[in-house]
Amino acid sequence: MYSIYLGTPEDMELLGEAIGKTARPGDIILLEGSLGSGKTTLTKGIAKGLDVQDEITSPTFNLIKQYGGSLDLYHFDLYRLEEEKELLHLGYEEYFYGNGVTVIEWADYLDHYLPEEYLLVRITYGKGEEVGREVDISGHGARYKEFVEELKYYDYSGD
Ligand SMILES: Nc1ncnc2c1ncn2[C@@H]1O[C@H](COP(=O)(O)OP(=O)(O)O)[C@@H](O)[C@H]1O
Numbered sequence: 001m002y003s004i005y006l007g008t009p010e011d012m013e014l015l016g017e018a019i020g021k022t023a024r025p026g027d028i029i030l031l032e033g034s035l036g037s038g039k040t041t042l043t044k045g046i047a048k049g050l051d052v053q054d055e056i057t058s059p060t061f062n063l064i065k066q067y068g069g070s071l072d073l074y075h076f077d078l079y080r081l082e083e084e085k086e087l088l089h090l091g092y093e094e095y096f097y098g099n100g101v102t103v104i105e106w107a108d109y110l111d112h113y114l115p116e117e118y119l120l121v122r123i124t125y126g127k128g129e130e131v132g133r134e135v136d137i138s139g140h141g142a143r144y145k146e147f148v149e150e151l152k153y154y155d156y157s158g159d
């Protein structure tokens, strides 16, 4: 696991950008963290790393939004998922096992649709006086362990 403290939203975007640049076709990135922790901010960075030109907005009601970039970005936000079945209706497999990059906010709700291999990013609030975020990144499967190693080469401090 790779743990970093990110002091500002800009640093969070820099991490996202690095993730976007490191991503390969078919990669799945799961985001966990409470409301306001920075998942969408991170996704905006990922979009930047993938050269997505459109503005990223939360896919609140339709649960998924697709964007074109150097690779397609499939942005899920499962906050409003009521039943797991909805994922079947969305045709989630087309995305998870497609050639774009899947990013899922509230991945904690995936439960038995959890893919076998993925990059997991867990965001928590800094402790005490710290206003930033603690971010734990772990790779599940060989591809994603390598992904984590690549992320260690970037610098995420914007100042
Ligand atoms: N590393 C960080 N340090 C401080 N504030 C952050 C950080 N990352 C994101 N934020 C801020 O947290 C707020 C919520 O971010 P957002 O990405 O919308 O959260 P979520 O999608 O998890 O609900 C925004 O105001 C954002 O600028």
Ligand SMILES: [Mg+2]
Pocket: 039, 040, 041, 058, 077, 105
């Ligand atoms: Mg969000």
